[in-house]
Amino acid sequence: MIAGLFFGLAFGLGGIGSAVLGALADHTSIAFVFQVCSYLPLIGLLTWLLPNLERSPS
Numbered sequence: 001m002i003a004g005l006f007f008g009l010a011f012g013l014g015g016i017g018s019a020v021l022g023a024l025a026d027h028t029s030i031a032f033v034f035q036v037c038s039y040l041p042l043i044g045l046l047t048w049l050l051p052n053l054e055r056s057p058s
Helices: 002-027 030-038 040-048
Strands: none
Touching: 002 030, 030 040
């Protein structure tokens, strides 16, 4: 059940993201959308810098 929820969330957010990027491409250009998408992996790298909440403060 949890796997289904995660897959549903992932596919749903992917669909919403592609619709948003398509609308952005309609208003600007596809080259601009490619430039925007080139910065998306930085969001993933920034998550590596998030604090670890499992460690208890000593």
